[in-house]
Every structure is written in C-alpha cells, then in structure tokens.
Amino acid sequence: MTDLRTYGVLLAIVYLGACSVEEDAASTSQAERDAALRESAFGGLVEPMDRARELEQLSIDRKRELDAAIDN
Numbered sequence: 001m002t003d004l005r006t007y008g009v010l011l012a013i014v015y016l017g018a019c020s021v022e023e024d025a026a027s028t029s030q031a032e033r034d035a036a037l038r039e040s041a042f043g044g045l046v047e048p049m050d051r052a053r054e055l056e057q058l059s060i061d062r063k064r065e066l067d068a069a070i071d072n
Contacts, residue, residue: 028036038046 034046037043
C-alpha cells in the first residue's frame with residue numbers, strides 16, 4: 001500500500017512540475033539576466049569572467065594582427 005502512495009505522490013509532483021509556468025527566456029532582456037546573475041551566488045565571478053572574456057578577445061585580435069604582419 002505504501003508503494004502505491006509513494007508512486008501517487010511522485011506522479012503528482014511530476015505532474016505539477018510539468019504544469020508549472022516557466023519564464024519565457026525571450027521576454028527577459030540581457031540586462032535583466034545580467035542583473036539576476038550578479039545578485040545570485042555567482043555574482044562575485046561575473047566581473048572576473050567579463051575581464052577574462054575581454055582579455056581573450058584582445059589576444060585573438062593581437063594574434064590576427066601578428067598573422068597579418070607576418071603574411072605581408
């Protein structure tokens with residue numbers, strides 16, 4: 001009998017989870033997502049990751065310039 005109750009409860013949880021309203025990702029702007037990320041537990045990692053991304057792009061640009069200079 002307890003197995004039947006357990007399965008019933010699990011089925012109800014899955015059903016309610018499937019019926020929950022999900023936030024539309026397209027409706028939130030990039031600024032809102034960034035603000036939400038900064039307020040989350042990962043907020044302290046946002047700025048270092050941004051700096052690393054900028055540094056990576058800078059390195060790619062410099063490599064491209066060096067490759068162009070070598071080819072000429």
